[in-house]
Amino acid sequence: MKTLIIIPAFNEASSIETTIAQIRAMGMDLEIVVIDDCSSDQTASLARATGVKVVRLPINLGIGGAVQTGFRFAVANHFDAAIQVDGDGQHDPAYIPHIITPIVDGEADVVVGSRFILREGYQSRFMRRMGIRLFQHLNRLLIHQKITDSTSGFRAYNTAALRVLQNNYPVDYPEPEALVMLKKRGFRITEIPVKMRNRIGGESSISGWKSVYYMIKVTLSILIESMRLPDG
16 A cells, blocks of 8 residues: 655754654655645755655645645545654654554544543643543534544545545644544544654644634534535
């Protein structure tokens, strides 16, 4: 299975080389593309020096736009599957084989790496955990599936899911909303347990009072998405 690793990165100069090296150390037949979201540091040049493909966006699109660019790259280059891995070092590449296995076996279209199944490793800050719990209840109500870590960006997608996401992907804090959209379209979503780590460098875009804003905004987005027609 031709598999792409998509690394969205914004100002991750302190961690991008380590992230790439750890992925390569897995010894798997994987291609890597870094989507540099118009970083102001050396993220793009450091990534390019490792020999991976780098797509540098001319303006900052945010996480949604950066990841969607990765999806379009995957479809345009005929990949069978793609795995999203953050550039800040939180996602342990040791779990890549576990995340891709349900896709390879044809058991799922989308696989989410959840830190809350085993509750080991970095569990995120309190306010974000409260938001994730809220999204759990919303998912049960709207798509009739329990998803323990809907904000996780450690994910794998098959070709069918990538083709939908390349044209339909939420822009701002997209992870929870995308799951609702995909489930409504009949895609099979599963979670596997992972341990996440503290970020190597950089700062979270969701902290303090931004966490409250995040919960409100994503909740409204999920509700709106749930009311759209599946082909809308």
